[in-house]
Amino acid sequence: MSVSNVLFALGLTLFAGLATGVGSVIGFMSRKFNPKFLAGALGFSAGVMIYVSFVEIFVKAKDSLIEEFGIRGGHWYTVIAFFVGMAVIGLIDKLIPSYENPHEMKDVRCFECAEESGQEPSGKKTPPPHKLLRMGVFSALAIAIHNFPEGLATFMAAIADPTLGITIAVAIAIHNIPEGLAVSVPIYYATGSRRKAFVLSFLSGLSEPVGAIIGFFVLRSIFSDGTFGLIFAAVAGIMVYISLDELLPTAEEYGEHHIAIAGLIGGMVVMAVSLLLFL
DSSP: OOOHHHHHHHHHHHHTTTTTHHHHHHHHTTGGGOOOHHHHHHHHHHEEEEEEHIIIIIHHHHHHHHHHHHHHHHHHHHHHHHHHHHHHHHHHHHSOOTOTTTTTTTTTTHHHHHHHHSSSSGGGOOOOOOHHHHHHHHHHHHHHHHHHHHHHHHHHHHOOOHHHHHHHHHHHHHHHHHHHHHHHHHHHHHHHHHHHHHHHHHHHHHHHHHHHHHEEEHHHGGHHHHHHHHHHHHHHHHHHIIIIIIIHHHHHHHOOHHHHHHHHHHHHHHHHHHHTTTT
């Protein structure tokens, strides 16, 4: 593990995490916001992450664990680590109350509509400023917690295969955009300050590279084929959970079912072709 590889992996993780800032900017440009495009992009991101998790990451994890524990033990450890990864990210979701959890979708567009028209759209009541502020702050904290294991996932993928790391970083960056939106929009309409909204959204994404750095220093001393395989299998589980629990439901919330599925299939096709090109 060379210094250049580590720095490259950290750079990708930083790029993915700070995509929350892009979501924040979109929140300030609501008239130009295209929810159907975002739905397709989120579906695409889910397709990339699901395909690469099962076809590439899970297989690499299994190969490493078979090398360390033999055929039978390697298969068992791979499957167990995969579901442990799912359980960890699922537990994080469970511990965060649904109202503060940005992955329990709230249609932030209703705030924008109400702001522009002075009316409450679609029968939805716009929360008062103090509740909007609380929603935004807790969303920022929740996103920071969720981004921690995502940062480790991006970092580990980039360490194992820089090309794979780039793909995953882009997919996670796309997935971070609506999270930035979930933070910035309520804070902006509660305080009227674009700067406060952007800073909180931006900072919430910094936990992603922090997760990578802490993971690196904690795991560096015990790094082996077995450690790599266990973490990589858990990463696959985390990414599949994120795709099924966050990306696809969010895509359908912002757009139409068929747009989300078309994006999903498109992401799988692009990922499959890119893997074939680097055989």
